[in-house]
Amino acid sequence: MPRLILVRHGQSQWNLENRFTGWWDVDLTQKGEGEARAAGALLREKGILPTVAFTSFQTRAIRTLHLALHAAGRSWIPEYKDWHLNERHYGGLTGLDKAETAAKHGEEQVKIWRRSFDVPPPVLEDGSEFDLKQDPRYAGIAIPSTESLKLTIERVLPYYEQAIAPQLAKGETVIVAAHGNSLRALVKHLSNISDEDILNLEIPTGQPIIYELDDNLVATDRYYLSER
Numbered sequence: 206m207p208r209l210i211l212v213r214h215g216q217s218q219w220n221l222e223n224r225f226t227g228w229w230d231v232d233l234t235q236k237g238e239g240e241a242r243a244a245g246a247l248l249r250e251k252g253i254l255p256t257v258a259f260t261s262f263q264t265r266a267i268r269t270l271h272l273a274l275h276a277a278g279r280s281w282i283p284e285y286k287d288w289h290l291n292e293r294h295y296g297g298l299t300g301l302d303k304a305e306t307a308a309k310h311g312e313e314q315v316k317i318w319r320r321s322f323d324v325p326p327p328v329l330e331d332g333s334e335f336d337l338k339q340d341p342r343y344a345g346i347a348i349p350s351t352e353s354l355k356l357t358i359e360r361v362l363p364y365y366e367q368a369i370a371p372q373l374a375k376g377e378t379v380i381v382a383a384h385g386n387s388l389r390a391l392v393k394h395l396s397n398i399s400d401e402d403i404l405n406l407e408i409p410t411g412q413p414i415i416y417e418l419d420d421n422l423v424a425t426d427r428y429y430l431s432e433r
């Protein structure tokens with residue numbers, strides 16, 4: 206039966222600094238590197254060994270994938286990188302301190318920006334220091350200026366259907382190393398979580414989530430590997 210492994214990247218520098226990150230490319234902290242290695246060691250220990258890998262265009266997810274695969278003894282498997290698996294774009298909040306933003310705009314407003322289903326944060330202004338238009342990895346891509354979870358789902362799910370699901374249908378064990386909100390998009394779909402309930406779903410860093418799927422790619426079980 207097909208199996209899907211989801212791993213959120215290990216702690217990033219801006220997770221540590223409590224800053225809105227989105228598409229900005231920050232690296233892992235030492236702690237994050239350790240979380241990624243531990244995720245791979247757990248896969249190896251439990252004998253859940255990926256055969257195909259997917260990740261985003263962002264360093265923190267790519268490095269998490271590589272550290273985990275190395276620890277699992279699976280560095281050799283094919284891997285695909287795609288911007289559709291990037292973190293949700295945080296718009297004009299990118300780079301701001303989350304606590305300072307809550308002090309300025311109120312906890313409630315920040316919760317809406319962070320976790321509401323369809324309210325996007327303010328847009329990132331052209332020419333902002335966090336504008337990625339000159340970044341060669343996004344050449345030819347219409348970079349969003351902000352994204353809600355709903356908008357994130359609208360680009361993650363078609364990619365899942367077109368690129369990831371066919372691998373699962375072939376019986377591959379697929380690992381996706383990605384981000385809090387691109388993975389929330391996948392979990393919402395696979396576990397059929399409502400627009401209201403998805404607000405409360407938090408995905409921890411570096412903890413492999415396993416989906417057991419039937420032949421129609423319907424989830425029969427979802428669990429944290431550390432709990433089995």
Ligand SMILES: O=C(O)[C@@H](CO)OP(=O)(O)O
Binds near residue numbers: 224228292319386
């Ligand atoms: O800053 C971000 O891009 C994300 C993930 O770290 O944060 P949040 O928890 O607000 O979705």
